[in-house]
Amino acid sequence: MFDTILGLPVHPLVVHAPVVLLPLVAVALILLAFRPAWRSRFAMPVLVLLAIGSLGTVAAMLSGNALGERVGIPATHQTYGVSLVISSLVFLVVAGGWLLWTRKSEEPTGAQQGLGWVVALGSVGIIVLTGLVGHSGATAAWSDVVATQTPQPTTSEEAEPGPAASPADSPAATATPTAGTSAQASPTPSQPTGYTMDDVAQHATRESCWAAVDGNVYDLTQWIALHPGGEDRILGLCGTDASAAFRGQHSDQERPNDQLASMVLGPLVG
Ligand code: HEM
Ligand code: HEM
Known part of the structure:
Protein backbone atom coordinates (compact mmCIF):
# COMPACT_ATOMS: atom_id res chain seq x y z
CA MET A 1 0.00 0.00 0.00
CA PHE A 2 2.84 2.44 0.73
CA ASP A 3 5.16 1.14 -1.94
CA THR A 4 3.86 2.01 -5.42
CA ILE A 5 0.76 3.43 -7.06
CA LEU A 6 0.14 3.14 -10.81
CA GLY A 7 3.63 1.74 -11.10
CA LEU A 8 5.28 4.77 -9.46
CA PRO A 9 6.57 5.22 -5.91
CA VAL A 10 4.00 6.49 -3.41
CA HIS A 11 6.55 8.57 -1.49
CA PRO A 12 6.94 11.59 -3.82
CA LEU A 13 3.13 11.75 -4.01
CA VAL A 14 2.25 11.64 -0.32
CA VAL A 15 5.04 13.97 0.79
CA HIS A 16 3.08 16.80 -0.80
CA ALA A 17 0.58 16.73 2.08
CA PRO A 18 3.10 17.54 4.86
CA VAL A 19 5.43 19.61 2.67
CA VAL A 20 2.60 21.93 1.61
CA LEU A 21 0.25 21.84 4.59
CA LEU A 22 2.61 21.98 7.56
CA PRO A 23 4.29 25.31 6.68
CA LEU A 24 0.92 26.77 5.63
CA VAL A 25 -0.77 25.72 8.86
CA ALA A 26 2.24 26.90 10.87
CA VAL A 27 1.92 30.40 9.42
CA ALA A 28 -1.82 30.34 10.16
CA LEU A 29 -1.10 29.32 13.77
CA ILE A 30 1.35 32.17 14.21
CA LEU A 31 -1.33 34.58 13.00
CA LEU A 32 -3.95 33.02 15.29
CA ALA A 33 -1.57 33.28 18.26
CA PHE A 34 -1.56 37.04 17.82
CA ARG A 35 -5.18 37.53 16.70
CA PRO A 36 -7.52 35.92 19.25
CA ALA A 37 -10.56 37.30 17.41
CA TRP A 38 -9.82 35.14 14.33
CA ARG A 39 -9.73 31.92 16.30
CA SER A 40 -13.49 31.31 16.50
CA ARG A 41 -13.72 31.25 12.71
CA PHE A 42 -10.45 29.65 11.67
CA ALA A 43 -9.54 27.28 14.52
CA MET A 44 -11.38 24.25 13.15
CA PRO A 45 -10.21 24.45 9.50
CA VAL A 46 -6.65 24.99 10.71
CA LEU A 47 -6.96 22.02 13.04
CA VAL A 48 -8.22 19.76 10.22
CA LEU A 49 -5.36 20.79 7.91
CA LEU A 50 -2.86 20.35 10.73
CA ALA A 51 -4.16 16.82 11.32
CA ILE A 52 -3.86 15.96 7.60
CA GLY A 53 -0.33 17.40 7.43
CA SER A 54 0.86 15.67 10.60
CA LEU A 55 -0.66 12.30 9.80
CA GLY A 56 0.73 12.74 6.29
CA THR A 57 4.24 12.57 7.75
CA VAL A 58 3.47 9.05 8.98
CA ALA A 59 2.39 8.04 5.46
CA ALA A 60 5.55 9.74 4.15
CA MET A 61 7.71 7.75 6.58
CA LEU A 62 6.10 4.41 5.66
CA SER A 63 6.30 5.10 1.92
CA GLY A 64 9.83 6.48 2.34
CA ASN A 65 10.96 3.24 3.94
CA ALA A 66 9.37 1.27 1.08
CA LEU A 67 11.13 3.48 -1.48
CA GLY A 68 14.37 3.17 0.47
CA GLU A 69 14.23 -0.60 0.03
CA ARG A 70 14.35 -0.03 -3.70
CA VAL A 71 16.81 2.84 -4.05
CA GLY A 72 18.69 2.83 -0.73
CA ILE A 73 17.91 4.88 2.39
CA PRO A 74 19.33 8.42 2.37
CA ALA A 75 20.61 8.63 5.96
CA THR A 76 20.39 12.37 6.57
CA HIS A 77 16.95 12.59 5.02
CA GLN A 78 15.70 9.69 7.10
CA THR A 79 16.96 11.30 10.32
CA TYR A 80 15.22 14.59 9.53
CA GLY A 81 12.13 12.69 8.35
CA VAL A 82 11.75 10.72 11.56
CA SER A 83 12.29 13.92 13.62
CA LEU A 84 9.51 15.60 11.66
CA VAL A 85 7.13 12.68 12.19
CA ILE A 86 7.65 12.80 15.95
CA SER A 87 7.59 16.58 16.29
CA SER A 88 4.58 17.10 14.07
CA LEU A 89 2.55 14.52 16.01
CA VAL A 90 3.50 16.18 19.31
CA PHE A 91 2.71 19.52 17.70
CA LEU A 92 -0.69 18.21 16.57
CA VAL A 93 -1.56 17.40 20.17
CA VAL A 94 -0.27 20.68 21.65
CA ALA A 95 -1.44 23.09 18.93
CA GLY A 96 -4.68 21.15 18.39
CA GLY A 97 -5.41 21.22 22.12
CA TRP A 98 -4.67 24.93 22.23
CA LEU A 99 -7.01 25.63 19.29
CA LEU A 100 -9.86 23.70 20.89
CA TRP A 101 -9.22 25.34 24.26
CA THR A 102 -9.06 28.92 23.00
CA ARG A 103 -11.30 29.03 19.96
CA LYS A 104 -14.31 30.28 21.92
CA SER A 105 -12.48 32.68 24.25
CA GLU A 106 -12.90 36.23 23.09
CA GLU A 107 -10.67 37.40 25.94
CA PRO A 108 -7.96 34.79 26.41
CA THR A 109 -6.51 34.18 29.84
CA GLY A 110 -2.79 34.60 30.51
CA ALA A 111 -2.32 30.83 30.30
CA GLN A 112 -4.11 30.61 26.97
CA GLN A 113 -2.03 33.43 25.55
CA GLY A 114 1.16 31.94 27.01
CA LEU A 115 0.48 28.60 25.30
CA GLY A 116 -0.22 30.58 22.13
CA TRP A 117 3.36 31.86 22.26
CA VAL A 118 4.63 28.31 22.64
CA VAL A 119 2.53 27.24 19.63
CA ALA A 120 3.88 30.15 17.57
CA LEU A 121 7.44 29.16 18.48
CA GLY A 122 6.71 25.51 17.66
CA SER A 123 5.30 26.65 14.30
CA VAL A 124 8.63 28.22 13.40
CA GLY A 125 10.36 24.96 14.32
CA ILE A 126 7.96 22.96 12.15
CA ILE A 127 8.58 25.26 9.16
CA VAL A 128 12.34 24.87 9.52
CA LEU A 129 12.22 21.10 10.01
CA THR A 130 9.85 20.60 7.06
CA GLY A 131 12.25 22.59 4.91
CA LEU A 132 15.17 20.42 6.04
CA VAL A 133 13.28 17.19 5.35
CA GLY A 134 12.13 18.31 1.91
CA HIS A 135 15.52 19.68 0.97
CA SER A 136 17.42 16.59 2.08
CA GLY A 137 14.94 14.35 0.20
CA ALA A 138 15.24 16.40 -2.96
CA THR A 139 19.03 16.44 -2.58
CA ALA A 140 19.08 12.65 -2.40
CA ALA A 141 16.82 12.42 -5.45
CA TRP A 142 18.23 15.15 -7.65
CA SER A 143 21.75 16.30 -6.72
CA ASP A 144 23.51 13.77 -8.94
CA VAL A 145 21.22 14.60 -11.85
CA VAL A 146 22.04 18.28 -11.49
CA ALA A 147 25.76 17.57 -11.00
CA THR A 148 26.13 15.27 -13.97
CA GLN A 149 23.47 16.21 -16.54
CA THR A 150 24.91 19.47 -17.77
CA PRO A 151 22.41 21.51 -19.81
CA GLN A 152 23.48 22.12 -23.40
CA PRO A 153 24.35 25.77 -24.05
CA THR A 154 21.46 27.43 -25.82
CA THR A 155 22.31 31.11 -25.83
CA SER A 156 24.69 32.68 -28.30
CA GLU A 157 26.98 33.90 -25.53
CA GLU A 158 27.62 30.27 -24.52
CA ALA A 159 28.27 29.11 -28.05
CA GLU A 160 31.70 27.88 -29.00
CA PRO A 161 33.52 30.43 -31.15
CA GLY A 162 35.57 27.78 -32.94
CA PRO A 163 34.71 26.31 -36.33
CA ALA A 164 31.91 23.72 -36.44
CA ALA A 165 32.15 22.74 -32.79
CA SER A 166 31.06 19.20 -32.14
CA PRO A 167 28.28 19.23 -29.51
CA ALA A 168 29.47 15.98 -28.00
CA ASP A 169 32.82 17.48 -27.31
CA SER A 170 32.18 20.88 -25.76
CA PRO A 171 32.22 20.78 -21.96
CA ALA A 172 34.07 24.07 -21.70
CA ALA A 173 30.96 26.13 -21.02
CA THR A 174 30.53 24.75 -17.49
CA ALA A 175 32.72 23.92 -14.55
CA THR A 176 31.55 20.33 -14.40
C1 HEM B 1 11.20 9.00 7.69
C2 HEM B 1 11.51 8.20 6.78
C3 HEM B 1 11.73 8.59 5.34
C4 HEM B 1 12.44 7.84 4.47
C5 HEM B 1 13.14 6.52 4.75
C6 HEM B 1 12.45 8.54 3.20
C7 HEM B 1 13.06 8.07 2.04
C8 HEM B 1 13.15 8.76 0.85
C9 HEM B 1 13.78 8.27 -0.35
C10 HEM B 1 14.42 6.88 -0.48
C11 HEM B 1 13.70 9.24 -1.29
C12 HEM B 1 14.19 9.16 -2.74
C13 HEM B 1 15.64 9.50 -2.80
C14 HEM B 1 16.23 9.10 -4.13
O1 HEM B 1 15.52 9.07 -5.14
O2 HEM B 1 17.44 8.83 -4.14
C15 HEM B 1 13.00 10.37 -0.70
C16 HEM B 1 12.72 11.56 -1.36
C17 HEM B 1 11.97 12.58 -0.79
N1 HEM B 1 11.37 12.59 0.45
FE1 HEM B 1 11.53 11.16 1.85
N2 HEM B 1 11.73 9.70 3.32
C18 HEM B 1 11.25 9.76 4.61
C19 HEM B 1 10.45 10.77 5.13
C20 HEM B 1 10.02 11.88 4.44
C21 HEM B 1 9.12 12.88 4.95
C22 HEM B 1 8.48 12.84 6.34
C23 HEM B 1 8.99 13.82 3.98
C24 HEM B 1 8.18 15.08 3.96
C25 HEM B 1 7.59 15.61 4.91
C26 HEM B 1 9.80 13.44 2.86
C27 HEM B 1 9.97 14.17 1.69
C28 HEM B 1 10.72 13.79 0.60
C29 HEM B 1 10.89 14.59 -0.59
C30 HEM B 1 10.32 15.98 -0.84
C31 HEM B 1 11.67 13.83 -1.46
C32 HEM B 1 12.13 14.24 -2.86
C33 HEM B 1 11.16 13.68 -3.86
C34 HEM B 1 11.55 14.03 -5.28
O3 HEM B 1 12.02 15.15 -5.52
O4 HEM B 1 11.38 13.17 -6.17
N3 HEM B 1 10.40 12.24 3.16
N4 HEM B 1 12.67 10.05 0.60
C1 HEM C 1 31.90 6.53 -2.58
C2 HEM C 1 32.71 6.97 -1.72
C3 HEM C 1 32.92 8.43 -1.38
C4 HEM C 1 32.06 9.49 -1.48
C5 HEM C 1 30.60 9.48 -1.94
C6 HEM C 1 32.78 10.65 -1.00
C7 HEM C 1 32.24 11.92 -0.93
C8 HEM C 1 32.94 13.03 -0.51
C9 HEM C 1 32.37 14.37 -0.40
C10 HEM C 1 30.92 14.76 -0.71
C11 HEM C 1 33.35 15.17 0.04
C12 HEM C 1 33.22 16.67 0.32
C13 HEM C 1 32.85 16.83 1.77
C14 HEM C 1 32.43 18.24 2.12
O1 HEM C 1 32.52 19.13 1.28
O2 HEM C 1 31.99 18.41 3.26
C15 HEM C 1 34.53 14.38 0.20
C16 HEM C 1 35.75 14.88 0.65
C17 HEM C 1 36.86 14.09 0.91
N1 HEM C 1 36.96 12.72 0.72
FE1 HEM C 1 35.51 11.51 0.03
N2 HEM C 1 34.04 10.27 -0.63
C18 HEM C 1 34.17 8.92 -0.84
C19 HEM C 1 35.26 8.12 -0.59
C20 HEM C 1 36.44 8.58 -0.04
C21 HEM C 1 37.56 7.74 0.34
C22 HEM C 1 37.59 6.21 0.23
C23 HEM C 1 38.52 8.56 0.82
C24 HEM C 1 39.89 8.24 1.39
C25 HEM C 1 40.39 7.06 1.47
C26 HEM C 1 38.03 9.91 0.74
C27 HEM C 1 38.71 11.04 1.12
C28 HEM C 1 38.22 12.33 1.13
C29 HEM C 1 38.98 13.47 1.57
C30 HEM C 1 40.40 13.48 2.09
C31 HEM C 1 38.11 14.58 1.43
C32 HEM C 1 38.39 16.02 1.80
C33 HEM C 1 38.87 16.78 0.61
C34 HEM C 1 39.15 18.22 0.98
O3 HEM C 1 38.17 18.95 1.20
O4 HEM C 1 40.30 18.58 1.07
N3 HEM C 1 36.75 9.89 0.23
N4 HEM C 1 34.25 13.08 -0.13
Whole structure:
Protein backbone atom coordinates (compact mmCIF):
# COMPACT_ATOMS: atom_id res chain seq x y z
CA MET A 1 0.00 0.00 0.00
CA PHE A 2 2.84 2.44 0.73
CA ASP A 3 5.16 1.14 -1.94
CA THR A 4 3.86 2.01 -5.42
CA ILE A 5 0.76 3.43 -7.06
CA LEU A 6 0.14 3.14 -10.81
CA GLY A 7 3.63 1.74 -11.10
CA LEU A 8 5.28 4.77 -9.46
CA PRO A 9 6.57 5.22 -5.91
CA VAL A 10 4.00 6.49 -3.41
CA HIS A 11 6.55 8.57 -1.49
CA PRO A 12 6.94 11.59 -3.82
CA LEU A 13 3.13 11.75 -4.01
CA VAL A 14 2.25 11.64 -0.32
CA VAL A 15 5.04 13.97 0.79
CA HIS A 16 3.08 16.80 -0.80
CA ALA A 17 0.58 16.73 2.08
CA PRO A 18 3.10 17.54 4.86
CA VAL A 19 5.43 19.61 2.67
CA VAL A 20 2.60 21.93 1.61
CA LEU A 21 0.25 21.84 4.59
CA LEU A 22 2.61 21.98 7.56
CA PRO A 23 4.29 25.31 6.68
CA LEU A 24 0.92 26.77 5.63
CA VAL A 25 -0.77 25.72 8.86
CA ALA A 26 2.24 26.90 10.87
CA VAL A 27 1.92 30.40 9.42
CA ALA A 28 -1.82 30.34 10.16
CA LEU A 29 -1.10 29.32 13.77
CA ILE A 30 1.35 32.17 14.21
CA LEU A 31 -1.33 34.58 13.00
CA LEU A 32 -3.95 33.02 15.29
CA ALA A 33 -1.57 33.28 18.26
CA PHE A 34 -1.56 37.04 17.82
CA ARG A 35 -5.18 37.53 16.70
CA PRO A 36 -7.52 35.92 19.25
CA ALA A 37 -10.56 37.30 17.41
CA TRP A 38 -9.82 35.14 14.33
CA ARG A 39 -9.73 31.92 16.30
CA SER A 40 -13.49 31.31 16.50
CA ARG A 41 -13.72 31.25 12.71
CA PHE A 42 -10.45 29.65 11.67
CA ALA A 43 -9.54 27.28 14.52
CA MET A 44 -11.38 24.25 13.15
CA PRO A 45 -10.21 24.45 9.50
CA VAL A 46 -6.65 24.99 10.71
CA LEU A 47 -6.96 22.02 13.04
CA VAL A 48 -8.22 19.76 10.22
CA LEU A 49 -5.36 20.79 7.91
CA LEU A 50 -2.86 20.35 10.73
CA ALA A 51 -4.16 16.82 11.32
CA ILE A 52 -3.86 15.96 7.60
CA GLY A 53 -0.33 17.40 7.43
CA SER A 54 0.86 15.67 10.60
CA LEU A 55 -0.66 12.30 9.80
CA GLY A 56 0.73 12.74 6.29
CA THR A 57 4.24 12.57 7.75
CA VAL A 58 3.47 9.05 8.98
CA ALA A 59 2.39 8.04 5.46
CA ALA A 60 5.55 9.74 4.15
CA MET A 61 7.71 7.75 6.58
CA LEU A 62 6.10 4.41 5.66
CA SER A 63 6.30 5.10 1.92
CA GLY A 64 9.83 6.48 2.34
CA ASN A 65 10.96 3.24 3.94
CA ALA A 66 9.37 1.27 1.08
CA LEU A 67 11.13 3.48 -1.48
CA GLY A 68 14.37 3.17 0.47
CA GLU A 69 14.23 -0.60 0.03
CA ARG A 70 14.35 -0.03 -3.70
CA VAL A 71 16.81 2.84 -4.05
CA GLY A 72 18.69 2.83 -0.73
CA ILE A 73 17.91 4.88 2.39
CA PRO A 74 19.33 8.42 2.37
CA ALA A 75 20.61 8.63 5.96
CA THR A 76 20.39 12.37 6.57
CA HIS A 77 16.95 12.59 5.02
CA GLN A 78 15.70 9.69 7.10
CA THR A 79 16.96 11.30 10.32
CA TYR A 80 15.22 14.59 9.53
CA GLY A 81 12.13 12.69 8.35
CA VAL A 82 11.75 10.72 11.56
CA SER A 83 12.29 13.92 13.62
CA LEU A 84 9.51 15.60 11.66
CA VAL A 85 7.13 12.68 12.19
CA ILE A 86 7.65 12.80 15.95
CA SER A 87 7.59 16.58 16.29
CA SER A 88 4.58 17.10 14.07
CA LEU A 89 2.55 14.52 16.01
CA VAL A 90 3.50 16.18 19.31
CA PHE A 91 2.71 19.52 17.70
CA LEU A 92 -0.69 18.21 16.57
CA VAL A 93 -1.56 17.40 20.17
CA VAL A 94 -0.27 20.68 21.65
CA ALA A 95 -1.44 23.09 18.93
CA GLY A 96 -4.68 21.15 18.39
CA GLY A 97 -5.41 21.22 22.12
CA TRP A 98 -4.67 24.93 22.23
CA LEU A 99 -7.01 25.63 19.29
CA LEU A 100 -9.86 23.70 20.89
CA TRP A 101 -9.22 25.34 24.26
CA THR A 102 -9.06 28.92 23.00
CA ARG A 103 -11.30 29.03 19.96
CA LYS A 104 -14.31 30.28 21.92
CA SER A 105 -12.48 32.68 24.25
CA GLU A 106 -12.90 36.23 23.09
CA GLU A 107 -10.67 37.40 25.94
CA PRO A 108 -7.96 34.79 26.41
CA THR A 109 -6.51 34.18 29.84
CA GLY A 110 -2.79 34.60 30.51
CA ALA A 111 -2.32 30.83 30.30
CA GLN A 112 -4.11 30.61 26.97
CA GLN A 113 -2.03 33.43 25.55
CA GLY A 114 1.16 31.94 27.01
CA LEU A 115 0.48 28.60 25.30
CA GLY A 116 -0.22 30.58 22.13
CA TRP A 117 3.36 31.86 22.26
CA VAL A 118 4.63 28.31 22.64
CA VAL A 119 2.53 27.24 19.63
CA ALA A 120 3.88 30.15 17.57
CA LEU A 121 7.44 29.16 18.48
CA GLY A 122 6.71 25.51 17.66
CA SER A 123 5.30 26.65 14.30
CA VAL A 124 8.63 28.22 13.40
CA GLY A 125 10.36 24.96 14.32
CA ILE A 126 7.96 22.96 12.15
CA ILE A 127 8.58 25.26 9.16
CA VAL A 128 12.34 24.87 9.52
CA LEU A 129 12.22 21.10 10.01
CA THR A 130 9.85 20.60 7.06
CA GLY A 131 12.25 22.59 4.91
CA LEU A 132 15.17 20.42 6.04
CA VAL A 133 13.28 17.19 5.35
CA GLY A 134 12.13 18.31 1.91
CA HIS A 135 15.52 19.68 0.97
CA SER A 136 17.42 16.59 2.08
CA GLY A 137 14.94 14.35 0.20
CA ALA A 138 15.24 16.40 -2.96
CA THR A 139 19.03 16.44 -2.58
CA ALA A 140 19.08 12.65 -2.40
CA ALA A 141 16.82 12.42 -5.45
CA TRP A 142 18.23 15.15 -7.65
CA SER A 143 21.75 16.30 -6.72
CA ASP A 144 23.51 13.77 -8.94
CA VAL A 145 21.22 14.60 -11.85
CA VAL A 146 22.04 18.28 -11.49
CA ALA A 147 25.76 17.57 -11.00
CA THR A 148 26.13 15.27 -13.97
CA GLN A 149 23.47 16.21 -16.54
CA THR A 150 24.91 19.47 -17.77
CA PRO A 151 22.41 21.51 -19.81
CA GLN A 152 23.48 22.12 -23.40
CA PRO A 153 24.35 25.77 -24.05
CA THR A 154 21.46 27.43 -25.82
CA THR A 155 22.31 31.11 -25.83
CA SER A 156 24.69 32.68 -28.30
CA GLU A 157 26.98 33.90 -25.53
CA GLU A 158 27.62 30.27 -24.52
CA ALA A 159 28.27 29.11 -28.05
CA GLU A 160 31.70 27.88 -29.00
CA PRO A 161 33.52 30.43 -31.15
CA GLY A 162 35.57 27.78 -32.94
CA PRO A 163 34.71 26.31 -36.33
CA ALA A 164 31.91 23.72 -36.44
CA ALA A 165 32.15 22.74 -32.79
CA SER A 166 31.06 19.20 -32.14
CA PRO A 167 28.28 19.23 -29.51
CA ALA A 168 29.47 15.98 -28.00
CA ASP A 169 32.82 17.48 -27.31
CA SER A 170 32.18 20.88 -25.76
CA PRO A 171 32.22 20.78 -21.96
CA ALA A 172 34.07 24.07 -21.70
CA ALA A 173 30.96 26.13 -21.02
CA THR A 174 30.53 24.75 -17.49
CA ALA A 175 32.72 23.92 -14.55
CA THR A 176 31.55 20.33 -14.40
CA PRO A 177 34.38 17.97 -15.20
CA THR A 178 33.48 14.94 -17.25
CA ALA A 179 34.51 11.41 -16.48
CA GLY A 180 36.02 10.43 -19.78
CA THR A 181 33.48 8.90 -22.10
CA SER A 182 31.45 7.28 -19.39
CA ALA A 183 28.37 9.49 -19.43
CA GLN A 184 26.12 6.54 -20.15
CA ALA A 185 27.66 4.23 -17.58
CA SER A 186 26.04 0.85 -18.09
CA PRO A 187 22.91 0.94 -15.95
CA THR A 188 21.97 -2.60 -16.99
CA PRO A 189 21.32 -4.66 -13.90
CA SER A 190 21.53 -8.41 -14.15
CA GLN A 191 18.32 -8.61 -12.15
CA PRO A 192 15.97 -5.79 -11.19
CA THR A 193 15.81 -6.64 -7.49
CA GLY A 194 19.48 -6.34 -6.64
CA TYR A 195 23.12 -6.74 -7.57
CA THR A 196 25.68 -9.34 -6.58
CA MET A 197 29.35 -8.77 -5.79
CA ASP A 198 30.04 -10.42 -9.16
CA ASP A 199 28.06 -7.66 -10.87
CA VAL A 200 30.03 -5.08 -8.90
CA ALA A 201 33.36 -6.70 -9.78
CA GLN A 202 32.54 -6.36 -13.48
CA HIS A 203 32.46 -2.58 -13.11
CA ALA A 204 35.99 -1.97 -11.89
CA THR A 205 37.14 0.69 -14.32
CA ARG A 206 37.10 4.45 -14.69
CA GLU A 207 34.60 3.99 -17.53
CA SER A 208 32.18 2.10 -15.31
CA CYS A 209 32.86 2.15 -11.61
CA TRP A 210 30.53 0.43 -9.18
CA ALA A 211 31.11 -0.23 -5.49
CA ALA A 212 29.16 -1.79 -2.64
CA VAL A 213 28.75 0.08 0.64
CA ASP A 214 26.86 -1.39 3.59
CA GLY A 215 24.44 -3.54 1.63
CA ASN A 216 23.80 -1.27 -1.35
CA VAL A 217 25.49 -0.96 -4.72
CA TYR A 218 26.49 2.44 -6.09
CA ASP A 219 27.54 3.72 -9.50
CA LEU A 220 30.47 6.01 -8.72
CA THR A 221 31.51 6.60 -12.36
CA GLN A 222 30.48 10.24 -12.54
CA TRP A 223 31.77 10.92 -9.05
CA ILE A 224 35.39 9.94 -9.86
CA ALA A 225 36.16 13.29 -11.45
CA LEU A 226 34.09 15.28 -8.96
CA HIS A 227 35.31 13.87 -5.65
CA PRO A 228 36.80 16.69 -3.53
CA GLY A 229 39.21 14.19 -1.96
CA GLY A 230 40.69 13.24 -5.33
CA GLU A 231 40.05 10.79 -8.17
CA ASP A 232 42.37 8.11 -6.88
CA ARG A 233 40.38 7.60 -3.73
CA ILE A 234 37.30 6.68 -5.75
CA LEU A 235 39.17 4.77 -8.47
CA GLY A 236 40.52 2.52 -5.74
CA LEU A 237 36.98 1.55 -4.80
CA CYS A 238 35.76 0.51 -8.27
CA GLY A 239 34.54 -3.09 -8.35
CA THR A 240 35.00 -3.62 -4.62
CA ASP A 241 33.15 -3.66 -1.34
CA ALA A 242 34.01 -0.14 -0.19
CA SER A 243 32.14 -0.21 3.13
CA ALA A 244 35.25 -0.03 5.31
CA ALA A 245 36.95 2.62 3.16
CA PHE A 246 33.88 4.84 3.04
CA ARG A 247 33.06 4.48 6.72
CA GLY A 248 36.69 4.95 7.69
CA GLN A 249 36.78 8.29 5.91
CA HIS A 250 33.28 9.68 5.93
CA SER A 251 31.05 7.59 8.24
CA ASP A 252 29.02 10.32 9.94
CA GLN A 253 29.62 13.18 7.52
CA GLU A 254 26.43 14.50 6.02
CA ARG A 255 27.58 15.51 2.53
CA PRO A 256 29.44 12.35 1.62
CA ASN A 257 26.50 10.26 2.87
CA ASP A 258 24.03 12.32 0.82
CA GLN A 259 26.27 12.17 -2.21
CA LEU A 260 26.59 8.42 -1.86
CA ALA A 261 22.81 8.00 -1.49
CA SER A 262 22.25 9.92 -4.69
CA MET A 263 24.32 7.38 -6.65
CA VAL A 264 22.60 4.23 -5.46
CA LEU A 265 21.72 1.52 -7.96
CA GLY A 266 20.00 -0.90 -5.59
CA PRO A 267 20.55 -3.42 -2.83
CA LEU A 268 23.42 -5.88 -2.74
CA VAL A 269 22.13 -9.46 -2.86
CA GLY A 270 23.64 -12.93 -2.67
C1 HEM B 1 11.20 9.00 7.69
C2 HEM B 1 11.51 8.20 6.78
C3 HEM B 1 11.73 8.59 5.34
C4 HEM B 1 12.44 7.84 4.47
C5 HEM B 1 13.14 6.52 4.75
C6 HEM B 1 12.45 8.54 3.20
C7 HEM B 1 13.06 8.07 2.04
C8 HEM B 1 13.15 8.76 0.85
C9 HEM B 1 13.78 8.27 -0.35
C10 HEM B 1 14.42 6.88 -0.48
C11 HEM B 1 13.70 9.24 -1.29
C12 HEM B 1 14.19 9.16 -2.74
C13 HEM B 1 15.64 9.50 -2.80
C14 HEM B 1 16.23 9.10 -4.13
O1 HEM B 1 15.52 9.07 -5.14
O2 HEM B 1 17.44 8.83 -4.14
C15 HEM B 1 13.00 10.37 -0.70
C16 HEM B 1 12.72 11.56 -1.36
C17 HEM B 1 11.97 12.58 -0.79
N1 HEM B 1 11.37 12.59 0.45
FE1 HEM B 1 11.53 11.16 1.85
N2 HEM B 1 11.73 9.70 3.32
C18 HEM B 1 11.25 9.76 4.61
C19 HEM B 1 10.45 10.77 5.13
C20 HEM B 1 10.02 11.88 4.44
C21 HEM B 1 9.12 12.88 4.95
C22 HEM B 1 8.48 12.84 6.34
C23 HEM B 1 8.99 13.82 3.98
C24 HEM B 1 8.18 15.08 3.96
C25 HEM B 1 7.59 15.61 4.91
C26 HEM B 1 9.80 13.44 2.86
C27 HEM B 1 9.97 14.17 1.69
C28 HEM B 1 10.72 13.79 0.60
C29 HEM B 1 10.89 14.59 -0.59
C30 HEM B 1 10.32 15.98 -0.84
C31 HEM B 1 11.67 13.83 -1.46
C32 HEM B 1 12.13 14.24 -2.86
C33 HEM B 1 11.16 13.68 -3.86
C34 HEM B 1 11.55 14.03 -5.28
O3 HEM B 1 12.02 15.15 -5.52
O4 HEM B 1 11.38 13.17 -6.17
N3 HEM B 1 10.40 12.24 3.16
N4 HEM B 1 12.67 10.05 0.60
C1 HEM C 1 31.90 6.53 -2.58
C2 HEM C 1 32.71 6.97 -1.72
C3 HEM C 1 32.92 8.43 -1.38
C4 HEM C 1 32.06 9.49 -1.48
C5 HEM C 1 30.60 9.48 -1.94
C6 HEM C 1 32.78 10.65 -1.00
C7 HEM C 1 32.24 11.92 -0.93
C8 HEM C 1 32.94 13.03 -0.51
C9 HEM C 1 32.37 14.37 -0.40
C10 HEM C 1 30.92 14.76 -0.71
C11 HEM C 1 33.35 15.17 0.04
C12 HEM C 1 33.22 16.67 0.32
C13 HEM C 1 32.85 16.83 1.77
C14 HEM C 1 32.43 18.24 2.12
O1 HEM C 1 32.52 19.13 1.28
O2 HEM C 1 31.99 18.41 3.26
C15 HEM C 1 34.53 14.38 0.20
C16 HEM C 1 35.75 14.88 0.65
C17 HEM C 1 36.86 14.09 0.91
N1 HEM C 1 36.96 12.72 0.72
FE1 HEM C 1 35.51 11.51 0.03
N2 HEM C 1 34.04 10.27 -0.63
C18 HEM C 1 34.17 8.92 -0.84
C19 HEM C 1 35.26 8.12 -0.59
C20 HEM C 1 36.44 8.58 -0.04
C21 HEM C 1 37.56 7.74 0.34
C22 HEM C 1 37.59 6.21 0.23
C23 HEM C 1 38.52 8.56 0.82
C24 HEM C 1 39.89 8.24 1.39
C25 HEM C 1 40.39 7.06 1.47
C26 HEM C 1 38.03 9.91 0.74
C27 HEM C 1 38.71 11.04 1.12
C28 HEM C 1 38.22 12.33 1.13
C29 HEM C 1 38.98 13.47 1.57
C30 HEM C 1 40.40 13.48 2.09
C31 HEM C 1 38.11 14.58 1.43
C32 HEM C 1 38.39 16.02 1.80
C33 HEM C 1 38.87 16.78 0.61
C34 HEM C 1 39.15 18.22 0.98
O3 HEM C 1 38.17 18.95 1.20
O4 HEM C 1 40.30 18.58 1.07
N3 HEM C 1 36.75 9.89 0.23
N4 HEM C 1 34.25 13.08 -0.13
